[in-house]
Amino acid sequence: MLQIILTILIYLILVIPVGIYVYHIAAGKHTFADPVFDRVDGVIYKLGGVNPKNGMSWKKYALSLIATNGVMILLGYIILRIQSIALFNPNGIGAMEESLSFNTIISFMTNTNLQHYSGESGLSYLSQMLVIIFMMFVSAATGYAACIAFIRGLAGKTKDNVGNFFADLVRITTRVLLPLSIIGGLLLVWQGVTQNFSANVVVNTIEGTKQIIAQGPVAALEIIKHLGTNGGGFLGANSSTPIENPTIISDLIELYSMMLLPGACVITFGKMVRDRKRMQAAEKAGEKGLTVVKTEKVRKGLTVRMYGREGRSIFLAMGIIFLIGLSVCFWAENQGNPALQDVGLSQSMGSMEGKEVRFGIAQSAMFTTTTTSFTTGTVNNMHDTLTPLGGMIPMLHMMLNVVFGGKGVGLMNMIMYAILAVFICGLMVGRTPEYLGKKIEGREMKLTALCIIIHPFLILAFSALAVGTQAGMEGITNPGFHGLSQVLYEYASSAANNGSGFEGLADNTLFWNITAGLAMFFGRYLSIVIQLAIAGSLMKKRFVNESAGTLHTDTVSFAIILVFVVYIFAALTFFPVLALGPIAEHLTLWA
Structure with a gap:
């Protein structure tokens, strides 16, 4: 428990x-590294024929993406x-099969x-670098770019400009x-992660057998797979x-590499919304001849709210869900396997099946919950061997897809639930729902509902197809x-664009490659387009003044409301299938 607490505090x-x-990067503000990066960016813009000052509407931004x-x-x-060509192919790897190539490229x-x-x-090695590592950079930057454009739309400084993709x-x-990536990669090399272009090494083990030890540019892939919340390993394990x-x-x-940037995205959201509120407050104060201060100040009946704390409430809601899931996973793995206790084996160390001794249960549970909450997909233990409830937590967090998530994805999805929450609360008190000073009306709610429903639809529809067809059943x-x-x-x-698996499926078949590829594609791009459409709709609306009936979305109480809304939606959509899967397995095991 102390390991987990210290890990979270350092984070x-x-x-x-x-x-x-x-x-500062998202808002175009000055940073200490601008003298170097401005020149690098300038060369890239010139080669690509890009004018960074040309803004885009949400439609053009989505189309460019x-x-x-x-x-x-x-x-x-x-x-x-x-990839079978000789270039960077010392191990003689052949070309990848068509359906697997489709699944792989969509996946990355x-x-x-x-x-x-x-x-x-x-x-x-050529494919590892030009496809896998390159895609890890581009896909992460794409998600972050979409999130920044989404935030700009919500902040609403302009009516039709969400930035330049x-x-x-x-x-x-x-x-x-x-x-x-350069800093993190060097740290990993320091710790012993492989980074070379050598062919695989065949060694004699102490048992007298042969073993192949993989080589290659592992550290370069390893760091961006975590920083970019990608997750694909250089090795199958x-x-x-x-x-x-x-x-x-x-x-x-x-662990920190996959946690830092998604969490930083929420802080970025809070600060960009704060900038807009500060501008509004200054305008109001100027009209009344008041002086703006950093705290809430009331003069002559005018309330000036300076700091946009929406980022804090979103971060708190995500943190609560994360800690609940982590606690359940850690507890479940510590309980061990009752089947082993029945045959007289001690389970004082909990369930160590599929886990590395150098990490133990605490860091395995932490890694498991983190990789599926921050939608990274990397694993430091075998998820297929987790206890039923321990394995349900990563599954549930991917079904929620709002617990920090990948590069901006978790934030964008959580804001969908925030819009839903203010709409529900508005109906309960008989007020027009508002979020970030904009009225939430029919168009926004239809798009929000569609965005929220797409994710469970993809999961449940494809799961039903898999268990209802011969091609799907053959992989189980x-x-x-x-x-x-x-x-x-x-x-x-x-559907959550996570990438981890229970690894018990025989999934390298035409059925699983195509259906999983379609779930990944629609789960990624449909959501992004709809969310940009919502931002584009809100940014054109006029700001409304706060009133006695306004629901403040920057409070602890709203964060708790948000957590309840997320769990209620999850219960309504996923509880039946979870009851037939991990919950039933748990009850059977402990019966």
Whole structure:
């Protein structure tokens, strides 16, 4: 328990300065590194023919995002199909099969990184670099760019300008992802993570057998897979193997890498909304001849609210859900397996099946909850061997897809629930719902409802298709309740763009490659387009003055309301299938 508490406290100390730095990047404010990065960005803009000062409407922004990703999908697919060439292929890896290539390229372009292959035997070093590592940078920057545009729309400083997608993509890559990747990559090399272009090494073990030890540019992939909340491992065993994650220090580096930027995104949101409120407050005060201060001040009946604390309430709501899930997962794994107790085996250490001794239950539970809350997908233990309730937590958090999430995704999804919460509360008190000073009306609610419903629809519809067809059933290798859990986990991971898996499925087939690929594609791009449409609708609306009936969305009480709304929606949509999967497995095991 002390390990978990200290890990979280250190994270809270680190995330604030990172959030302030990312806010300066998103808001176009001065940073200490501008003299260097301005020149780098200028060269990229010149080569790409981009004018960063040209703003875009939400429609043009979304179209630019999808078109850019589409071109990269095509190029990446071609590379996977021709990777058998000798260039950076010392292990002689052959070309990837068509349906697997489709699944892989969709997976990495949508920031999912679901792997129906083992990297050490399925990809050449050329593919690992030009497809996997490159896509990890681009997909992460794409998600962050969409989130920043979304925040600009909510802040509403202009009526039709959410920024320039290409400028956002470049600035996030050069000023955030690349510098942090270089620093983090060197730290991982220091801890023993492999970084070379050598062929695999065959060694004789002490048992007299042969073993192949993978080589390659592992550290370069390892750091961006966590910073970009990507998750795809250089090796099939991912961060549970010492080649990718050799020590407890490397485990903490990877843990903080996947936690920092999603949390920083929430801080960025709060500060950008604060800037807009500060501007409004100054305008109001100027009209009344008042002096604006940093706290709430009342003069002559005028209330001036300076700081937008919406970011704090969102962060608190996410943190509450995360801590509840982490507590359940940690408790469940500590209970052990009653089947082993029945045969006289001690379970004083809890359930260590599928876990690395160097991490233990505490850091395994922390990593498991984090990787599925921050939608990274990397693993330092085998999720398929978690206890039923311990395995339900990562599944549930992917079904929620609002607990910090990947690069901006969790924030955008949580704001959808915030809009739903103010709408419900508005109906209860008979007031017009408002969020961030804008009225929430029919158009916004229809789009919000559609955005929220898409995620469970993809999970449940594809799961039903899998258990209702012969092609789907052929991939299920475990009978009973656990088999259903594997199916639910696969599509929850795909739709949430997470990428982790229970790994019990025989999923490298035409059925699973195509259906998982479609779930990843629609789960990524439909949500982004709808959320940008909501931001575009709100930014054109006029701000309304606060009144006695206004629901303040920057309070602890609103954060608690938000948590209840998220859990109620999850219960209404996912409880029946969870009852048939992990919950039924738990009750059977402990009966």
